Amino acid sequence: MFKKILIANRGEIACRVAATARRLAVRTVAVYSDADAQAKHVDACDEAVHIGGSAPRESYLQWDRIIEAARATGAEAIHPGYGFLSENEEFAQACAQAGIVFIGPPAAAIQAMGLKAESKQLMERAGVPLVPGYHGSRQEPDFLRAEAERIGYPVLIKASAGGGGKGMRAVERAADFDEALASCKREAASSFGDDAVLIEKYVQRPRHIEIQVFGDTHGQCVWLFERDCSVQRRHQKVLEEAPAPGMTPALRRRMGEAAVAAARAVDYVGAGTVEFIVEQGADGAMEFFFMEMNTRLQVEHPVTEAVTGLDLVEWQLRVAAGEPLPLTQEQLRLDGHAIEARICAENPDNNFLPATGTLHVYRKPAAASFERASVRIDDGVREGDVISPFYDSMVAKLIVHGATRQEALARLDDALAQLHIVGLSTNVQFLRHVVRTDSFAQARLDTALIQREQAALFHQQAVELPVAAAAVVASTLLSERAAEGADPFSRADGWRSHGLATRRFAFEFGGEPAQAELAYLHDGALQLQLADGVSEPLAFEALPDGSIDLRYAGRRERVWVYAQGETDHVFTRRGAADIVSLDLLAHAGEAQAEGGRLTAPMPGKVVSFAVRAGDAVRKGQALAVMEAMKMEHTIAAPADGTVAELLYAPGDQVAEGAELLTLTAG
Structure with a gap:
């Protein structure tokens, strides 16, 4: 085993690799950009080396600086994580020339699978099923348009060197082809430095099922079951699970053997994923086609770890050090069901627009790190960190494991309810909506699930105005009571010698104005009335964990309220909502208009x-x-x-x- 490795990545995957290395008594070296000088992954490693500016091309893509950092610190090997340089054959070759082990497949395997067109030609020769399409080198727009006509609409344009949904567009009709092609080529050139694309038939009701494979330098290659990654937005994965619902043992073996055949075709070593598009027939039969091979560890590898009880990063290190695979195909076993949710800084209600900002509040459910557990969180951030525009929008990965899919689903919803993030928009509540849809709950999966269920997913308000308003009033009163002094005249309990004291509150909720009136009764009780509503008793109690035991309008809920400027972020077990507290004088008659x-x-x-x-x-x-x-x-x-x-x-x-x-x- 290695004594020291360098981790050529950042964020949660760098922290994930460092955790396994620490368990194996392998020392680690982090690299970091200007933006990441105080990042969590820097503290997670034993040493750290600054490699450049905040933009990836100024730091994490500067492989000469990374290799020099490995030499300077005495690292014997480099783990590339995923993204950045993980599938760069030139980087893998440069590591070998420098006498440093690249913890990944041989450069030749990366090159063979790195270009989608060439890899599909290779898979065709290996007997792996392919989706009808054009995978050649000609890139003239007129020729590609003609190929799309030949294949038949709808078609999918995909960046040949791409991944992660970048440089990918579905085209329903010929009139939209030219614009989609130009956009794909721009995005592909920006993301991968190569604007080549391929054209494929767009499979109807497709599922995205992938097989985890592992090869060693002793000629062994195994498949570690499958993951279903069908729930996607903008061709990027949102939820992943293992095993794939509805998978039969016969189909699983066929897909596993096809994945191993694909890996053996390029003499694969290390962790890799063979991705398949699965077409679902009306009779429930499933037919699979090779899509691509990712020559690295996948973002969603934790669900495979959860159902196998294995540490795939440990396998990577052992294989890279020349050891044989720890288990044979016959020794591998499936246990239970696991689901991973990608927690992203984005606004689902605004076309998943990425968000940036500070994690003013980042409260997580009780969870293990990378060990097998019912709830696990992989992240590379801490409360107070900034999500910048320089890197991917993913904040964390939430992974749950249960004996059955139903148990895993319930555990995921509960864990998402306990995840409180304030400071920027996230997809946490959107994920809860997805998990609760009939389609997902009943495993009616395909890549159009989000589009099909959009009425239940977007612009939803899980917390009603009465609860949100009552929570803010209770939080305000608790804060005022905490600031009271010993002087009885400083008390904020609304006591009057005669008559009832009242207090007005103004809010904005869901884009609409709202008002409430609080009445202080003689016996110390409180009554809260929303505009045009009935006055209802209000009672509450602060709990030791910072939550509030709220009782209002015949309901009792546990709520958490986090104030940020004028906005209060209210969390409950059912969901979350933002409510803006308005100054009645400052906002009187104020008009809000953006004009043009x-x-x-x-x-x-x-x-x-x-x-x-x-x-x-x-x-x-x-x-x-x-x-x-x-x-x-x-x-x-x-x-x-x-x-x-x-x-x-x-x-x-x-x-x-x-x-x-x-x-x-x-």
């Missing part, structure tokens, strides 16, 4: 404008394209109007809230 301004929804780069000054535009028309967190985002017209002025040029970096262009009404 269009602002950047997040920090990023202006890619292009689709209009010029003087152009007439219609509501919903695309006006500009921005790039942030490795993805493109389209800015659309909020109403009909005329473009008055473009305030930036393509290539400009802009801050969140920056005005990009102006419209005049009409």
Whole structure:
């Protein structure tokens, strides 16, 4: 086994690798950018080396600096994690030339599987089933358009060197092909430095099922069962689980053997994942097609660890050190069911727009680290850390394990309820909505699940106004009581020698104004009345864990309230909501209007404008394209109007809230 390794990554995967290394008494070296100088993964390792600026191309993609850091610290091997340099054959070759072990597959295997077109030709020769499509090298737009016509719409355009949903577009009709192709090529060039694409038939009602494979240098190769990754948004995974619901032993073996055949075709060593698209027939039969092979550890590897009881990072280290695989195919066993939820900084109600900001509150359910447990959290952040625009939007991974899928589902919903994040938008409540849909609960899975269930997923309010308002009033009164002094005149209990004291509160909830009136009764009791509502008794008690035992309108709930400026973030076991407390005097008569301004929804780069000054535009028309967190985002017209002025040029970096262009009404 190695004595010291360098981890050429950041965030949760760097912390994850460091945890296994520590258990195996292997010392670790972290690398970090300017933005990550105080990051959790730096503290998780024994040593740390600064390698450059905040942008990945200035630091985590500078493999010469990483190799030099390994040499300088005496690291014998480099673990690339996933993303960044994990599937870069030049980096793997450079490690070998420097006498440093690359903890991953041989460079030749990365190269063979790195380009989707070439890998599919290789799989065809190996007898692995393929989706009909064009996987060649010709890239002229006219030729690709003709291939799409030959294959038949709908088709899927995919970046040949890509992954993670980047450079990928589904095209339903020929009229949309050219625009989708141009967008894919731009995104592919930006993310991978290669704008080549391939065209495939877009499979109807597809499931995304992948097989974990592992090979060693002694000629052994095994498959460690499957993961279902069908629940996706924008072609990126949201929830992953193992084993795949509805999988039969016969189909599992066929897919596993096909995955091993794919790995053996490139003499694969280490951890890899063979991804399949599975078409579901009306009779329930499933047919699978090779999609791609990821030559690295996957984000969703913890669900495989949960159902096998294995540590896949330990397997990676042992195989890279020349040891044989710890188990044979016959020794591998499935136990129970596991689900992983990706916790991302994004706004699901606004087309999953990435979010940045400070984790002012980051409270997690009680969980183990990477060991097998009923609840596990893998993260690379701490309360107070900043989620920046430089890296992926994922904050953490929440993994649960149960004896059955139903048990795992209940455990996941409970763990999500205990996850409190304040300071930026996240998808936590959206995930709870997904888990509760009939489609997911009953395992009616396909990649269109989110689109199919959108009425139950978006713009939902799990916490009603009465509970939110009562929670804020209770939190306010508790804070005032805590600040009381010994002087009886400093008490804030509303006592009066005669008559009843009342107090008004004003809120904004769900974009709508609301008011409440609190009455202090002579016996010390409280009555709270919402506008046009009935006055109801209000009682509450602060609990030791910071929550409030709230009793109002015939209901009793445990609530958590976190104040951030004027906004109070209310969490309950049923869900969460934001409610804004308004100053009655400051907001009297205040009008809120944005006119014709269009602002950047997040920090990023202006890619292009689709209009010029003087152009007439219609509501919903695309006006500009921005790039942030490795993805493109389209800015659309909020109403009909005329473009008055473009305030930036393509290539400009802009801050969140920056005005990009102006419209005049009409």
